[in-house]
Amino acid sequence: MLAVAAFAGVVVVFSAWWFGPDLFGRHEPGNERVVPATVTMGASCSEPDAEETVRFELDGETRNGTLGACGHDREDQVEIAVPVGAGSGLIDVRIAATTRGSSDLRRPVGLGLLALSCAGGGMYAFLVARGPRQRAVLI
Incomplete structure (x- = not known):
């Protein structure tokens, strides 16, 4: 009986491993483009909700963006992920090496x-199947 429960557990874990990261959630690739950027205005990490300003090339055009990060110096090079349908402004x-949420x-x-x-x-199935045990009474 214990072997059946152990085998079922191994099958469930193996199946979850086989399905891969999609089972536990995955960031959708293809919604962003990774480009190099230059930090134009850094932010101190002691500030709450620190945001830095970056400059980057997108489709042959120089663009500016806000980066939710801190600790970079002016003119530092970083890899960023830009949303595909980015508008103007x-x-x-x-940061490209991170994923939201x-x-x-x-x-x-x-x-x-x-x-x-x-x-x-x-273990619960084993205990239920085994049933209650009789206590030995010592006289």
Whole structure:
């Protein structure tokens, strides 16, 4: 009985691993273009909601954008992600190596939690199937 529960848990974890990062959420690629940029006005990291200003080339045109980051000096070079349908004026951009609202720990943490829940469910099934135990009374 315990072997069946363990096998079912392994099948569930393997299936989750096989489906890949899409199971735990993934940033949609193709909605942004990665371009090099130059920081024109840095921001101190002691400021709340620090934003820096960057200058970059987009479709042969020099553009400016606001970057939600801090700690860069003027004229520092950074790689940024620019939304594909960016309009005119200041564009909200982000550092290219980051993703909004997600982290690279999603998959290992998600798989770890899934494995723990499988183990907990298997142990519960084992205890229910085993039933209550009789206590030995010593006389």
